[in-house]
Amino acid sequence: MLSAGYEQDVSSAGPVSIKILIAGGFGAGKTTMVGSVSEIRPLRTEEALSEPSILVDTLDGIEQKSTTTVAMDFGRITVREDLVVYLFGTPGQHRFWFMWDELALGALGAVVMADTRRLADSFPSVDYFERRGLPFVVAVNCFDGAKRFKPDAVRTALDLDAGVPVVLCDARQRTSSRDVLVTLVEYAIKLISDSEIMSSY
Amino acid sequence: MRDDQWFDRDAGPVVRPYALTRGRTRPSGAVIDLLALVTAAGVSQSDLRMLEPEPRQLMRIARNPISVADLASDLDLPLGVVRILLADMRERGLVTIRPPARTRPTDPQLLKDVADALRRL
Numbered sequence: 001m002l003s004a005g006y007e008q009d010v011s012s013a014g015p016v017s018i019k020i021l022i023a024g025g026f027g028a029g030k031t032t033m034v035g036s037v038s039e040i041r042p043l044r045t046e047e048a049l050s051e052p053s054i055l056v057d058t059l060d061g062i063e064q065k066s067t068t069t070v071a072m073d074f075g076r077i078t079v080r081e082d083l084v085v086y087l088f089g090t091p092g093q094h095r096f097w098f099m100w101d102e103l104a105l106g107a108l109g110a111v112v113m114a115d116t117r118r119l120a121d122s123f124p125s126v127d128y129f130e131r132r133g134l135p136f137v138v139a140v141n142c143f144d145g146a147k148r149f150k151p152d153a154v155r156t157a158l159d160l161d162a163g164v165p166v167v168l169c170d171a172r173q174r175t176s177s178r179d180v181l182v183t184l185v186e187y188a189i190k191l192i193s194d195s196e197i198m199s200s201y
Numbered sequence: 202m203r204d205d206q207w208f209d210r211d212a213g214p215v216v217r218p219y220a221l222t223r224g225r226t227r228p229s230g231a232v233i234d235l236l237a238l239v240t241a242a243g244v245s246q247s248d249l250r251m252l253e254p255e256p257r258q259l260m261r262i263a264r265n266p267i268s269v270a271d272l273a274s275d276l277d278l279p280l281g282v283v284r285i286l287l288a289d290m291r292e293r294g295l296v297t298i299r300p301p302a303r304t305r306p307t308d309p310q311l312l313k314d315v316a317d318a319l320r321r322l
Contacts, residue, residue: 016311018306018311044278077319106301182320192309
């Protein structure tokens, strides 16, 4: 069934891809996390600015500019030959949210990186994934010098549903970032089995 | 002023991709998913040589199925440009594009495999 060189082979369907979003405020450690667990590569996307953002953005001196280049962090973990996990570090600024809809489509779930010094920066991501019904976990990135918060304090501050996992992590550490991803996948599995029990899905 | 001085360094990478796509900013047809799998069709070496450098390089990279995101990253071209190229190349029968599942993965066994594999990282 192996594809022979340049011959197209419809039977080689290619790997199944799993998409995980890494979201959070600017500087919360998204790039660090993607880089610590996967081979990180830049991915540029050139997008037309939507009308509302044209109104909001100052475009003085860039007349007629209707596209913008957005750089995403893009990581790939090859689980098996036929199974690949893709990580997308989502651009945090509001004006790039139009990209989130595409990224969220068919995604397994999301990690919301939180910096306890700027917890409010993670509100928009939390809101977005709650509204979308996309499974997410909150990963509190423990920066050097940042005050340690108990996960429950973060849960309360972010007003999270009881089931949403909140974990402490050090995004620089491969094993720590990996554990966050494992937590997300296990949470997604739990939600699936819960919904099967409820048979409401 | 010479004809070729109408753009400068500030024009940045905008000039090249749009020249590459002949001025278009949107691909024809439906949007090609970020994780759609692209596979190059079997074409002769002489046909390959007729292609412009970027499509030719794309054909080489996509000998085995590869995602649109991987392609854009490998080609170091913006996603939008790659999508336009791909739409053209599909029309010309140079590539096949298989969309990924648009729904969230819900096969528990698949997800367990993913969790196990991640734990081994």
